[in-house]
Amino acid sequence: MNLELTREFIDNLRLQIENNQEGEVKDLLLELHAADIAEIMEVLSLEEAKYIYLLLDGEKASDVLIELPEDDRRRFLNALPPEYIARQFIEYMDSDDAADILGELDEDRKKSVLNEIGDVEIAGDIVDLLEYDEESAGGIMAKELVSVNENWSVATCLKEISRQAEDVDDIYYVYVVDDDNKLKGVLSLKKLILNSTSTLIKNIFNEDVKWVKTDTPQAEVAQIMEKYDLVAIPVVDEIGRLKGRITFDDVMDVIREEAERDYNMVSGITGEVEASDKVWQLTRARVPWLMVGLFGGIMGAQVIGAHEASLQKVPATAFFIPLIAAMAGNVGVQSSSIVVQTLASGVRDYTTPWQKLFKQLSVAFVTGAIFSVMILLYNLIFSDSLGLTYAVSISLFIVMTIASVFGSLIPLALHKLKIDPAVATGPFITTLNDVLGLTIYLLISQLFLDFI
Amino acid sequence: MNLELTREFIDNLRLQIENNQEGEVKDLLLELHAADIAEIMEVLSLEEAKYIYLLLDGEKASDVLIELPEDDRRRFLNALPPEYIARQFIEYMDSDDAADILGELDEDRKKSVLNEIGDVEIAGDIVDLLEYDEESAGGIMAKELVSVNENWSVATCLKEISRQAEDVDDIYYVYVVDDDNKLKGVLSLKKLILNSTSTLIKNIFNEDVKWVKTDTPQAEVAQIMEKYDLVAIPVVDEIGRLKGRITFDDVMDVIREEAERDYNMVSGITGEVEASDKVWQLTRARVPWLMVGLFGGIMGAQVIGAHEASLQKVPATAFFIPLIAAMAGNVGVQSSSIVVQTLASGVRDYTTPWQKLFKQLSVAFVTGAIFSVMILLYNLIFSDSLGLTYAVSISLFIVMTIASVFGSLIPLALHKLKIDPAVATGPFITTLNDVLGLTIYLLISQLFLDFI
Incomplete structure (x- = not known):
C-alpha cells in the first residue's frame, strides 16, 4: 500500500489526537513507515508530535528518530536522560x-550515553565509528555485515549467515575473508542458493571485488558505487582488513547532499534550507552571500565614481553598465559551474593545465565574438556615438573572455588547494566579474571617448 | 582490485595498440570493468578505441556500449548493420x-533491428518498454525480475528462482503474485534462506510492499525509493499486474540527472556538457541564456536612456546601478532556488498559497531592511547627496522585496502549470529582476532628486 499524505489525513489525525483516541492513533501508526511518521511529526505541533512519538514502541521509535531533521532530533535528545537514549534508541539501531x-x-x-549502553560490543563498534571523519567512508559505513571464511563450505556458510543475519537487515553480498579477516572477495546470495551445500566457498567466490578504504572521501565512494552499479561496497583498513560496508541508501544520501551543496553555493545560499523553514532560518541562509553582493555593489559605485567626469561628458556610457555587468556575471557563473560539475562527476581528465586553459580561451573567444558582434550591430543602428559603439563591443569581448577564464581557473585552483571549488560559483564569481567588467568597460570607454 | 586510470596506464596501452600487441591488450581488457573500458575509450583516439572495441567478446562489448556517452554510441551504431546490432548487442542486454x-x-x-532479434520474447519485451514515456517508471524499468506464486512452497520457489535467475543479474527481492500476476507482496532472499523448504510462501511474505505505476514520473520514483531506502521497486499497471522493476542504480542515475538539470538551469547552461567537451558543444550550451542576458542588458540600456536627463543632472545616480542590479539578481536567484529545491526534494508542504506568500514577504522584508539600512549608513557617511542617499535605500528595499516575491512565485506558478520550475532560476530571474530593479531605482531617484 502506498501512503498519500493529504491534508484530510493530517486533519483527521489531529482530531483523533485532540480526542485522545489512543487506540485509533496507535493502529494508524502501526501501519506507517518510520519515514512517514517523521514527515507527519514535522507538520504537527510540538505537543501533537510528542503525543504520537510516545505511542511508538522501541524499534519504531528509534527508526523515526533517524528520519527526523537534525535540529529537531538534537532538541529532542537533549531533553532525555542518557540511559533512556542508550536503552530505548541506540541499542536498536545499526551502528552507523x-x-x-x-x-x-x-x-x-x-x-554518558556510551557508558549506559549495556552491550560492550555495540558500544565498541560505535566508538570505533566515531573515530572516522564524518565525510569519509569510515564515517558513513556500518559495522553490520555478513562475512564468511574462504575455507568454509556452502552449508557452513548458510548456517553462519542465519546466525549473523539477525543483526543485518539486508544482506546483498556476503564478503569472503581469510583467517586474518582480510578481504579476499565477494559472494552473491544468488550463487550461494544455486550451488550445492558441499561446495567450498573458495571455489565459487568472486575475487574481483571493489572496495574503498576507511579514509576514502564519501564523494569518491559515491562515484565508485555509481560507476560500477554496486548495491554495497566493503570498507577496509590500511592493511586490507574488512572494517564495514556502505550500502546504496547511504550513497543516495551522499549524492543528494553533495548536489544540494553545490546547488546552494551557485544560488548564493548558505546551509540547507527549505521553503517551509522559519523566517529567521531563511534570512540567515541568504545574508552572507548578499553581503558579498553588497560589497561588490559598493566597489562598483566607487569604480563608476572614479569615472564621474567622463560620465558627465557622455552620459550614454552609463546605459551599458548593466549589460556589461550582466554578461560578465553570466559568463563567469557558466564557466565555474561547468568546471565544478565536471569535478563533481568524478570523470577523469587527462589533459594538461595548458590544454585546459587553451580550451577555455577558445570557448571564451568564440562566445565573446558572437555577442560583441551582436551588440555592435545593435549600436550601429541605434546609438549616436560611434566611439561608444566601438568601446562597448571591444569591452564586451575582453570582459567576456576574462570572466570566462577566471570562472574556469579559480575553481580549478581551489580544487588543487583542496578547497571546495563550488565556493567560487554563484555570487562570488558574479561579484568579482561585475567589478572587473565595470573597470575594464569604463577604462576602454574613456580611451575611446577621449580620442574619438 | 581497484583500478587507477593514470596517464601512464593510458600511455602504456597506446603503445601496445600501436605495436599491435593484441594478446596483451586482450588480457588487460579481460580484467577491466565495462565502465572502465568505456572511460578509456573516450580518452583514446577514434582509431584506438575501435581497435580495443573489436577485441571484446559479445557480452562485454554490449556492456561497454551501454556505458558510452549517447553521442558516441549513436554514431557508432549508425555505422553498423541492423542484424549485427540485434545479434551482437541487444540479445545480451537487459530489456531496459x-x-x-x-x-x-x-x-x-x-x-530493422527489432525485426532481426531472434527471440520473440526479447523483442516483445523491448517493444512493450518502448511504449512508455522515457521519464516515467515504465521508461526506466526492466522486465527482468523474479516472481513467485503466493501458493507455492519455499522449495518450489527456490527451484523456480534458479530457473528465472539466469536472466536476472541481481535478485534483491522476490515478488509475490497471485494467479493473475497481480502484485501481492514481497519476500526477501534472507527470509527464503532462513525458512524451512516446506513453508508456504503465503505464510511468510510481506504484504506491505511499496510500488509505483508505469506512468509514475521518474523523479517521484526516485523520491519514494530514497525515502524508504529501497534497493528495488516493483512497477504495476492500472489494475495492479506486475510489469517490471526499477533498481537502485537506475534511480542513482535519475537523482544525478535531475540534480544536474537543475544545476545547469541555475547556471545558465543548456543541455549536458563537461569541461572536456568540444569547443562548439561548450559554446552551444552557453549561447541561449547569454542571449537572454544580452536582451536584458539592451532593455536596461533603454531604461537608463529614458532617464538620461536626470543622469546628466546628478551623475552620481549611475554609481548605484550595479548595486541595485546585483542585489535584485542575487535575491531573485536565492528565492527561486529555494523553491525549486524544495519542489525537487518531494517534501510535501501543507500550507496554503497565501501562507506561502506571507512567508516569502516576511523574509523579503527582513532581508530588504537589513541591506537598506547598511547602504543607508554607507551613504550617510560617504555620499554628498541626501536625496540620492534616501533614494538608494528606499529603492533597494522595494527592489529586494519585489525580486524575492517574484523569485518565489514564478517557479511555483510554473510548477502549477506543469512546466519545469527550474526554468525560472538563474539568468531568467536575474535578467527580469535586473530590468525591474533598474526601472524602480531610476523612477524613485527621479522623484527624490526632483523634490529634494
Missing part, C-alpha cells in the same frame, strides 16, 4: 545510525 | 538497456 546520532550530541552527553 | 539504446535510433533503423 547510532554513531551519527551520538556524533550530534555534545561531548559530555555522548560519553 | 536494450530499449534505451533502440530508443536512440531513428524510426527505420529501430524497426
